[in-house]
Amino acid sequence: MLEKIKSLREKAIQELEASADSNSLEEWKRTYLGKKGFVTQLLRQIGSLPPEERPKAGEAANLLRDELTQLYEEKASAIKEAERLQAAKAQAIDVTLPGRRPQIGALHPVTQTLREIIEIFSRMGFGVYEGPEVEWDEYNFGLLNIPPEHPARDMWDTLYIAPPYGKDGNMLLRTHTSPDQIRVMELTKPPIRVVVPGRCYRHEATDASHEWMFYQVEGLAVDKGITMAHLKGVLTTFVREMFGKERKVRFRCDYFPFVEPGADMAMDCIVCGGKGCRVCKFTGWLEILGAGMVHPQVLRNVGIDPNIYTGFAFGMGVERIAMLKHKIDDIRYFYANDLRFLKQFRA
Ligand SMILES: [Zn+2]
Numbered sequence: 268m269l270e271k272i273k274s275l276r277e278k279a280i281q282e283l284e285a286s287a288d289s290n291s292l293e294e295w296k297r298t299y300l301g302k303k304g305f306v307t308q309l310l311r312q313i314g315s316l317p318p319e320e321r322p323k324a325g326e327a328a329n330l331l332r333d334e335l336t337q338l339y340e341e342k343a344s345a346i347k348e349a350e351r352l353q354a355a356k357a358q359a360i361d362v363t364l365p366g367r368r369p370q371i372g373a374l375h376p377v378t379q380t381l382r383e384i385i386e387i388f389s390r391m392g393f394g395v396y397e398g399p400e401v402e403w404d405e406y407n408f409g410l411l412n413i414p415p416e417h418p419a420r421d422m423w424d425t426l427y428i429a430p431p432y433g434k435d436g437n438m439l440l441r442t443h444t445s446p447d448q449i450r451v452m453e454l455t456k457p458p459i460r461v462v463v464p465g466r467c468y469r470h471e472a473t474d475a476s477h478e479w480m481f482y483q484v485e486g487l488a489v490d491k492g493i494t495m496a497h498l499k500g501v502l503t504t505f506v507r508e509m510f511g512k513e514r515k516v517r518f519r520c521d522y523f524p525f526v527e528p529g530a531d532m533a534m535d536c537i538v539c540g541g542k543g544c545r546v547c548k549f550t551g552w553l554e555i556l557g558a559g560m561v562h563p564q565v566l567r568n569v570g571i572d573p574n575i576y577t578g579f580a581f582g583m584g585v586e587r588i589a590m591l592k593h594k595i596d597d598i599r600y601f602y603a604n605d606l607r608f609l610k611q612f613r614a
Pocket residue numbers: 536537538539540541542543544545546547548549551552
């Protein structure tokens with residue numbers, strides 16, 4: 268009997284050491300210490316032994332039960348602690364890992380360029396005015412010396428607003444920011460120095476240099492004694508601030524119904540320096556903007572006496588300025604919402 272107890276003890280301790288988690292430990296407990304477990308059965312057999320063997324066998328069996336119970340409890344608390352640590356480790360934050368960089372937005376390249384343009388004119392004392400994108404025909408054309416049936420209307424492919432808004436097609440999406448020159452002159456009296464930025468719309472077939480929606484910035488200065496020299500001085504300063512002090516500029520005659528005389532302004536090519544390349548179409552010059560002296564009739568239309576006041580006005584496409592500045596060869600990139608393009612302009 269004592270031999271049997273000894274071998275049971277060895278087997279029990281060996282299996283206890285092998286149990287690595289609480290499931291196998293509980294299984295072990297059932298096998299040895301449970302109601303039908305080996306140790307319990309052993310204790311029951313004591314009574315059927317010959318009387319002289321009972322005391323020693325009983326004592327050994329009781330010792331075995333106590334020993335295994337104690338070993339079980341030690342093992343149980345060790346496993347419990349190990350499992351608790353493992354669970355804590357699984358939930359823990361490893362503070363040594365690099366953080367996840369948050370997605371930060373950036374200003375659109377057209378917005379960046381627009382702000383740069385406005386800043387340059389601000390330094391020359393120009394204020395900023397913004398007008399409506401949905402405009403009356405009268406402001407977009409009529410008051411700018413472009414009456415109905417005037418052939419100059421063919422220069423702007425206009426998107427008209429359908430009834431019931433407006434009447435007889437007298438409401439439209441502005442084709443240029445020029446109507447805001449009228450609004451500014453109606454709201455304030457000379458001296459006026461203002462730039463008007465904003466979106467414009469035209470019924471265009473899009474290509475590398477045309478979009479149906481684009482940004483313009485126009486400028487207007489009206490005061491006593493304003494001359495073409497002021498126009499040239501302000502615009503030359505703008506080009507050199509925007510594209511570099513060494514830029515040469517060129518003014519040539521051009522026609523816009525709301526100015527007289529009208530001019531187009533170009534600068535020497537920033538890529539080839541005037542020698543001729545693909546960007547300047549081998550002319551050596553890049554057209555930047557249109558300008559001119561405000562037409563006397565436009566001043567009369569808003570109640571300003573052209574015998575006392577004169578003014579100059581200019582207008583440029585913001586995308587064109589951004590394209591020249593960043594050497595972008597297709598205007599459609601700006602509004603294609605392609606992050607691969609836009610991310611390059613993260614300031
Ligand atoms: Zn060139």
